[in-house]
Amino acid sequence: MKNIYENLGKEELSKKVSELRKQYEEYQALGLRLDISRGKPSPEQLELSMPMLDTLHSNVDYLSEDGFDTRNYGALTGIPEAKRLMADVMETRPENVIIFCDSSLNIMYDLITKSWTHGVMGSTPWYQLPEVKFLCPVPGYDRHFAITEYFGIKMINIPMLPDGPDMDLVEKYVSEDPSVKGIWCVPKYSNPTGTVYSEETCFRFARLKPAAEDFRIYWDNAYNVHHLDISRPRVIPELIEECRLVGNPDMVYKFGSFSKISFPGSSIAALAASPANVADVVSQMKIQTIGHNKINQLRHVRFFVDRIGVMNHMRRHAAIVRPKFEALQEVLSEQLSGTGLADWTNPEGGYFVSFNTLPGCAKKVVKMMKEAGVVLTGAGATFPYGKDPEDKNIRLAPTFASLPEIRKALQVFGCVVKLVSAEKVLSEMN
Amino acid sequence: MKNIYENLGKEELSKKVSELRKQYEEYQALGLRLDISRGKPSPEQLELSMPMLDTLHSNVDYLSEDGFDTRNYGALTGIPEAKRLMADVMETRPENVIIFCDSSLNIMYDLITKSWTHGVMGSTPWYQLPEVKFLCPVPGYDRHFAITEYFGIKMINIPMLPDGPDMDLVEKYVSEDPSVKGIWCVPKYSNPTGTVYSEETCFRFARLKPAAEDFRIYWDNAYNVHHLDISRPRVIPELIEECRLVGNPDMVYKFGSFSKISFPGSSIAALAASPANVADVVSQMKIQTIGHNKINQLRHVRFFVDRIGVMNHMRRHAAIVRPKFEALQEVLSEQLSGTGLADWTNPEGGYFVSFNTLPGCAKKVVKMMKEAGVVLTGAGATFPYGKDPEDKNIRLAPTFASLPEIRKALQVFGCVVKLVSAEKVLSEMN
Numbered sequence: 079m080k081n082i083y084e085n086l087g088k089e090e091l092s093k094k095v096s097e098l099r100k101q102y103e104e105y106q107a108l109g110l111r112l113d114i115s116r117g118k119p120s121p122e123q124l125e126l127s128m129p130m131l132d133t134l135h136s137n138v139d140y141l142s143e144d145g146f147d148t149r150n151y152g153a154l155t156g157i158p159e160a161k162r163l164m165a166d167v168m169e170t171r172p173e174n175v176i177i178f179c180d181s182s183l184n185i186m187y188d189l190i191t192k193s194w195t196h197g198v199m200g201s202t203p204w205y206q207l208p209e210v211k212f213l214c215p216v217p218g219y220d221r222h223f224a225i226t227e228y229f230g231i232k233m234i235n236i237p238m239l240p241d242g243p244d245m246d247l248v249e250k251y252v253s254e255d256p257s258v259k260g261i262w263c264v265p266k267y268s269n270p271t272g273t274v275y276s277e278e279t280c281f282r283f284a285r286l287k288p289a290a291e292d293f294r295i296y297w298d299n300a301y302n303v304h305h306l307d308i309s310r311p312r313v314i315p316e317l318i319e320e321c322r323l324v325g326n327p328d329m330v331y332k333f334g335s336f337s338k339i340s341f342p343g344s345s346i347a348a349l350a351a352s353p354a355n356v357a358d359v360v361s362q363m364k365i366q367t368i369g370h371n372k373i374n375q376l377r378h379v380r381f382f383v384d385r386i387g388v389m390n391h392m393r394r395h396a397a398i399v400r401p402k403f404e405a406l407q408e409v410l411s412e413q414l415s416g417t418g419l420a421d422w423t424n425p426e427g428g429y430f431v432s433f434n435t436l437p438g439c440a441k442k443v444v445k446m447m448k449e450a451g452v453v454l455t456g457a458g459a460t461f462p463y464g465k466d467p468e469d470k471n472i473r474l475a476p477t478f479a480s481l482p483e484i485r486k487a488l489q490v491f492g493c494v495v496k497l498v499s500a501e502k503v504l505s506e507m508n
Numbered sequence: 509m510k511n512i513y514e515n516l517g518k519e520e521l522s523k524k525v526s527e528l529r530k531q532y533e534e535y536q537a538l539g540l541r542l543d544i545s546r547g548k549p550s551p552e553q554l555e556l557s558m559p560m561l562d563t564l565h566s567n568v569d570y571l572s573e574d575g576f577d578t579r580n581y582g583a584l585t586g587i588p589e590a591k592r593l594m595a596d597v598m599e600t601r602p603e604n605v606i607i608f609c610d611s612s613l614n615i616m617y618d619l620i621t622k623s624w625t626h627g628v629m630g631s632t633p634w635y636q637l638p639e640v641k642f643l644c645p646v647p648g649y650d651r652h653f654a655i656t657e658y659f660g661i662k663m664i665n666i667p668m669l670p671d672g673p674d675m676d677l678v679e680k681y682v683s684e685d686p687s688v689k690g691i692w693c694v695p696k697y698s699n700p701t702g703t704v705y706s707e708e709t710c711f712r713f714a715r716l717k718p719a720a721e722d723f724r725i726y727w728d729n730a731y732n733v734h735h736l737d738i739s740r741p742r743v744i745p746e747l748i749e750e751c752r753l754v755g756n757p758d759m760v761y762k763f764g765s766f767s768k769i770s771f772p773g774s775s776i777a778a779l780a781a782s783p784a785n786v787a788d789v790v791s792q793m794k795i796q797t798i799g800h801n802k803i804n805q806l807r808h809v810r811f812f813v814d815r816i817g818v819m820n821h822m823r824r825h826a827a828i829v830r831p832k833f834e835a836l837q838e839v840l841s842e843q844l845s846g847t848g849l850a851d852w853t854n855p856e857g858g859y860f861v862s863f864n865t866l867p868g869c870a871k872k873v874v875k876m877m878k879e880a881g882v883v884l885t886g887a888g889a890t891f892p893y894g895k896d897p898e899d900k901n902i903r904l905a906p907t908f909a910s911l912p913e914i915r916k917a918l919q920v921f922g923c924v925v926k927l928v929s930a931e932k933v934l935s936e937m938n
Contacts (some may be wrong), residue, residue: 120579128566132566136562138560184796343799365655366617367614371610374804384793
């Protein structure tokens with residue numbers, strides 16, 4: 079299908095470029111300072127969790143349900159009620175859960191590090207191997223890729239399809255290449271595409287036959303309860319249990335976090351995995367720490383109680399976030415629908431929209447946006463090594479900005495995408 | 509000098525053993541359940557920090573002094589006022605400080621890990637070297653030794669003298685052997701001896717001429733403000749500054765923690781080091797995390813404010829802890845002074861007393877104490893690999909137990925030390 083500019087004559091297109099350039103300069107003159115680059119909750123969302131801070135004060139007790147004083151050393155893997163809360167939200171069993179502090183990124187980093195220095199459940203430490211590879215569904219999450227890049231792990235792009243990563247490719251790599259040790263997955267409302275892995279995709283994951291005994295699926299279910307329409311949540315198969323049922327009990331590390339439920343970086347996060355994996359991880363943890371912040375664990379339990387509390391809380395988050403996604407979709411449609419210049423996702427949850435320009439335009443769009451005062455995630459960030467082979471993917475993150483800011487940012491964006499596209503088509507005519 | 513049992517005849521000593529055995533069995537019959545094994549604050553000490561939990565509730569603001577919302581992502585190295593508080597307590601400058609969560613053990617673990625996987629300020633990663641060694645003043649802290657052992661780092665015992673580690677030996681190893689990459693130090697009220705490094709020791713540390721460019725002093729100043737008599741605090745030279753002044757600016761990593769000031773494991777901790785070291789560590793941190801718990805940083809600043817607030821708080825800690833150390837000393841003296849069977853330290857701060865039995869008795873003493881219901885730190889724990897070459901050192905930790913419990917535990921301890929000693933002398937007569 080041709081795009082709208084390819085149908086124009088050269089002169090007509092030149093005129094169009096001039097018009098768009100003029101419009102762009104008018105936007106520049108506004109002196110905007112907008113940022114839709116990162117998946118940050120807005121201040122309104124943070125306010126939702128403020129009552130949590132009133133649950134613990136100097137006149138309440140600080141005992142966990144097994145009588146442990148949460149204010150002192152100990153409870154390496156977490157207090158029982160925090161494990162139960164986290165298990166409830168992560169759809170697994172408390173004995174599969176280890177609670178950490180801050181955020182789940184730290185946990186993933188620690189696991190990659192431990193695998194590299196000491197191996198996985200007794201297998202050869204990765205530093206001793208000639209090569210270690212990770213599969214990376216793309217576009218994906220830049221902070222995942224940064225961890226594997228830091229350890230010199232070779233990252234292999236796997237195309238993201240509408241129902242999840244290309245499983246034919248995943249199965250081929252995982253079953254044939256023993257240097258493939260892992261895959262980064264955000265199975266629900268994926269970063270940045272919003273993709274929800276289909277039941278078949280999840281089932282195929284659980285049934286992988288890895289060539290490497292220490293292959294692990296890094297199942298970062300960061301947006302598990304982050305539905306935009308909480309009355310119609312998407313539910314995917316629980317992978318630890320599915321792996322157990324089909325005889326692959328130790329193949330998955332699952333991650334959960336309250337960072338986008340309560341307070342980013344000041345919440346609790348967890349690893350969930352098989353008992354054998356938990357024991358293996360604890361053998362490293364007990365060298366690293368005496369125990370994480372258990373007062374904060376208690377604070378979360380006293381406020382949220384269980385999955386029911388979390389879901390009603392997430393309903394309030396959705397009420398704030400959904401209009402922003404709707405505004406983004408509305409402006410993008412107004413500006414670009416039917417132009418053939420772009421495509422983008424319309425997710426049902428999570429924090430991002432994935433946007434594709436014409437090939438070769440993303441970097442220039444991001445640069446011109448910046449020059450008009452609107453910060454976007456760097457072009458290429460959604461690919462390993464920051465290299466988008468087609469230079470077309472841009473991640474949009476509408477949660478932090480206000481509604482008017484989002485509308486304004488997306489109007490500028492529409493103009494810039496059209497301008498860069500028109501200039502590209504024009505330059506190819508010459 | 510002979511001990512009291514060596515002056516006895518065989519028959520007389522046999523009778524003494526029987527008496528002590530009978531007394532021991534009477535203690536056993538009491539069904540005691542006491543624990544003086546770990547350096548844990550008592551519940552009374554934890555109560556001191558309860559008002560801190562009232563400083564942050566839903567009706568205060570959560571902005572750091574530079575206007576940053578501490579409830580959201582960001583502020584990788586900490587909010588400015590937390591750096592200032594920590595710098596104030598650690599006697600260094602805010603720009604030298606990185607704030608972490610939970611406790612300082614995690615920071616030391618991360619630094620050893622980073623050095624092993626990626627090297628120190630561009631030097632060869634330790635995993636690529638045929639051998640890496642650490643100097644370990646003994647007796648020392650078991651959790652330090654556990655970290656280096658976990659990475660297969662060869663640990664070399666350095667005798668602890670009254671004014672710090674044997675610096676002749678330290679200087680020799682550090683200047684001659686490029687595989688010596690670090691030394692574990694607790695420079696004030698050392699774990700477990702209570703040793704305060706002398707000015708000369710600190711000056712000799714700053715003036716080391718390491719054969720390895722990536723040699724670092726791990727200066728774990730865990731008990732910096734934990735004086736038993738806060739009216740007569742011990743003050744040692746500040747090592748980052750001293751190293752800078754003598755041309756070794758990057759040679760020290762200094763650690764501080766609020767774990768034994770506010771809540772163990774739920775506090776804030778910090779690394780302090782030269783700007784070059786800080787930049788090197790941040791290059792790793794930015795892969796590992798988006799930022800630590802900044803709400804907890806703010807909570808600590810709002811309560812403690814600065815060094816003055818901390819010192820008045822530590823005065824309250826000392827009022828609770830000092831009588832326990834005094835009771836311990838009193839019972840030990842009653843039981844063992846002038847016997848020639850043991851020696852022990854009488855620290856001016858910190859959490860521990862180091863106790864030496866006759867050679868070859870420590871394991872048996874700890875075992876018999878356990879069988880009488882009193883848990884001590886495992887014998888050997890104060891040495892690398894858990895191997896006390898003379899089997900004589902025992903760490904006593906009197907802070908957690910109540911005063912009557914401490915008296916009782918030490919009475920049993922006196923009896924057991926005498927019994928095990930008498931049996932040893934007797935067996936050597938045969």
